[in-house]
Amino acid sequence: MLTLFHAPQSRSSRMVWLIEELGLNCEVRYCQIAVRNGHTVGEADAANPHPDGKVPALLHDGVLITESAAIALYLADLFPEGDLGAPLGSAERGTLLTWICWAVGELEPAIWSRMTGEADRDPLVKARYQAAVDRLLEALWVGPYLMGERFTAADVMVGSSLAWARSCLPESPLLDAYAERLAQRPARIRADARDDNTAILNAA
Ligand SMILES: N[C@@H](CCC(=O)N[C@@H](CS)C(=O)NCC(=O)O)C(=O)O
Numbered sequence: 001m002l003t004l005f006h007a008p009q010s011r012s013s014r015m016v017w018l019i020e021e022l023g024l025n026c027e028v029r030y031c032q033i034a035v036r037n038g039h040t041v042g043e044a045d046a047a048n049p050h051p052d053g054k055v056p057a058l059l060h061d062g063v064l065i066t067e068s069a070a071i072a073l074y075l076a077d078l079f080p081e082g083d084l085g086a087p088l089g090s091a092e093r094g095t096l097l098t099w100i101c102w103a104v105g106e107l108e109p110a111i112w113s114r115m116t117g118e119a120d121r122d123p124l125v126k127a128r129y130q131a132a133v134d135r136l137l138e139a140l141w142v143g144p145y146l147m148g149e150r151f152t153a154a155d156v157m158v159g160s161s162l163a164w165a166r167s168c169l170p171e172s173p174l175l176d177a178y179a180e181r182l183a184q185r186p187a188r189i190r191a192d193a194r195d196d197n198t199a200i201l202n203a204a
Contacts, residue, residue, distance in 0.1 A: 002026040005048045005057040007033045011068055012056035013195045014160035018075055018153060020187035020194075022082040028194070031055065068157065069104045073097070076153040084153040092147060099139075099146050099154035106132045107161055114168040133170060140174045144181060155182060 004019065006012040006028050019026045031045035034053055044053030050066050058065045058074070065074050076085025076096075086092035110132035113119040119129040136158070139146050146154045159182040162175065169175055182188055 001059075001061055003059040004028050005031050005045075005050065005055055005059075007031055007036075007055045008195050009164075010036070010055055011160075013191065014068060014156055015056040015058070015071055015075075016194055017160060017188055017191035018072060018084070018156045020191045021084060021151075021156065021185070022075060022079050023187075024075070024079065067104075069100045072100055072153040072157055084151070084156070086152070095147055096152055096154055099152075100157050102135070103154065103157035103161065107136065107158060111161055111165045111168045115165070136169075137172060137174055140178050143174075143178065151185075159188075 002024060004012065004015055004026055006016060008030065010033065016028060019028070029047070031048045032042050033048075033055055034040060034042060034044040048055065048057060049059060049064050050057035052066075054066070056066070056068055056071055058071045060074075060078070065071050073085070073096075076082065080087060086096040106128075110119070110129040113125045113129050119126045142148060145151045146158060159179070162169070162179050163183070166175070166179060
């Protein structure tokens with residue numbers, strides 16, 4: 001049995017998207033988080049098994065998995081028929097791992113550095129931001145997805161950041177076209193519908 005602990009319009013939204021892409025029978029349990037966008041907004045939900053009270057958290061038959069990158073990889077591996085991952089030993093495995101880890105290890109910090117203004121103040125941070133942008137654009141120049149013709153869990157990870165932080169990345173028809181391509185996916189539309197403001201209000 002799969003249960004996702006999810007707070008609407010947060011990092012766990014990308015996991016709802018992934019679940020929709022994979023067509024999984026997964027219970028999505030809405031929960032409250034203590035901090036949103038750097039502001040305390042309430043108490044962490046006691047029912048959330050995440051050790052830090054954060055989302056996402058996934059329970060699979062009693063086993064807890066946290067960290068978006070780990071959950072993305074875990075689900076892509078567990079449901080290979082969804083064709084969003086790459087099997088161990090396949091030629092694509094290394095590239096998939098690279099993009100999923102890059103999304104949280106490089107792209108997210110780059111976006112935050114632009115959001116906080118650090119990338120404007122510190123030349124080293126600015127260079128790291130620019131390197132992330134260049135790497136993304138280079139992949140999309142080949143496109144249409146990060147790993148070429150095939151949409152993967154890596155696109156969910158990167159595309160979700162693009163969806164909430166498009167304004168932190170430079171103007172680019174390539175980025176816009178990629179964001180639009182992802183936004184039009186039926187699974188993404190279904191996931192967005194489960195993740196609107198009303199869902200925040202209804203969160204436990
Ligand atoms: N590295 C974690 C970050 C998770 C995270 O920070 N989630 C935020 C929501 S966007 C959260 O739950 N914040 C609540 C808190 O900090 O108390 C991941 O990618 O899963």
